[in-house]
Amino acid sequence: MKLYDWNGAPNPRRAVIFIKEKGLDIPLIDVGVKGALLSDDYLASGAQGLVPTLELDDGTRIGEAMAICRYLESLYPEPPLMGIDALDRARVDMWERRADMEGIGAVGELFRNSHPAFAGRGLPGRTERIEQIPELIARGRARMGWFFDKFDAQIGNNEFVTGERFTVADITALCVTDFALSACKVEIPEACGNFRRWHQEVSARASAKPSNNTNER
Amino acid sequence: MKLYDWNGAPNPRRAVIFIKEKGLDIPLIDVGVKGALLSDDYLASGAQGLVPTLELDDGTRIGEAMAICRYLESLYPEPPLMGIDALDRARVDMWERRADMEGIGAVGELFRNSHPAFAGRGLPGRTERIEQIPELIARGRARMGWFFDKFDAQIGNNEFVTGERFTVADITALCVTDFALSACKVEIPEACGNFRRWHQEVSARASAKPSNNTNER
DSSP: OOOEETTTTTTHHHHHHHHHTTOOOOEEOOOOTTTTTTTTHHHHHTTTSSOOOOTTTTSSSEHHHHHHHHHHHHOOSSOOSSSSSSSHHHHHHHHHHIIIIIIHHHHHHHHHHHHHHGBBSSTTOOOOOOOOHHHHHHHHHHEEEEEHHHHHHTTOOOBBBTTTOOOHHHHHHHHHHHHHHSSSSOOOTTTTTHHHHHHHHTSSSSSGGGGOEOOOO | OOOEOOOHHHHHHHHHHHHHTOOOOOOEEEEEEEETTTTTTHHHSSSSSOOOEOOTSSSSSEEEHHHHHHHHHHHHOSOOSSSSHHHHHHHHHHHHHHHHIIHHHHHHHHHTTTTTGTTBBBBBBBOBBBBBOOOHHHHHHHHHHHHHHHHHHHHHHHBBBTBBBBHHHHHHHHHHHHHHHHHHHOOOOOOOOHHHHHHHHHHSSSGSOOOEEEEOO
């Protein structure tokens, strides 16, 4: 297996952290090139213009971060990162979806519509020109605030997003947050003390450290 | 158990069709009220202003359509609607996510930003005034076209989205399509013959028929 990554982008990082938490040795292939683009080879390979993609040894490809995580969770159940019983799995899935829709949705809207390198590329995964929409910058910033508030309330006094176990809900929320902080000049509000404490703790995990990606090959 | 529904909305319909395909007898509680709003009681109940919500007999609530489906799939595995082995589960999850992000994302953008009843309510799940953004109407319409093209190619000669079995990927794609057709004056492009054939076939299933919801109580 190998994982096609775009070093620094929040979506592939979800799969990268998952792989590290499982202790798996899966090569990471960086398909990003200058100008914040994916390489022509990768785009031509039928990967739908999106990362991450997990490629199996027989060439089968799995796209979408959570589909990749679910596949690896089946093959390598320990440690469980997607819940331990029916209700826990539902809770993890619910909060992971919220981190995705409300967090990655927000930061993507803010970033894609404001960064000069993404002029004419207002949505991922397409080759047509898609204009940036300036109104989405302020809306994306407001949504980030709602994301912090909602997750701050959910975390409460818990160690992790869904309770006492680190899961994919933490992974997605972490990828949202780090990208918002590093690429969008967003800060975690002072009032979100639970979230700030949580962010400090999960950021200390070995899986949260930067990767040493292989160049594309 | 009971399911809080908003009759006609595409997101809760994902859970409703799933429940019918499983042959489960779970009461559907319609929490929509006039003016295309959710009822005050429901909004005050901590359901995050979103439907569907599955409420268990002990009061525990599960939000997000796919989290609800996953919970019910664990409890009632037959017939399997989320894949039958690790790779199949990943494939179903991948295509369900795409139907969600690229289909529901598109039709939601188109609908929320164009329908007069949603003026000042440009995003779901919030009580703040969120202005409609007229540029998102054309963008949402374009995204719908890309959704049809991508799923038409994926369906190909298969009976269903991921092959020979009806799954949640079909459910989400059906809910996207029916809502686009009925509420947004979108048509499935003539060129998407696989998609048109698929849509006709899945629409004939008993689970696709309108529900008899109970009023809120």
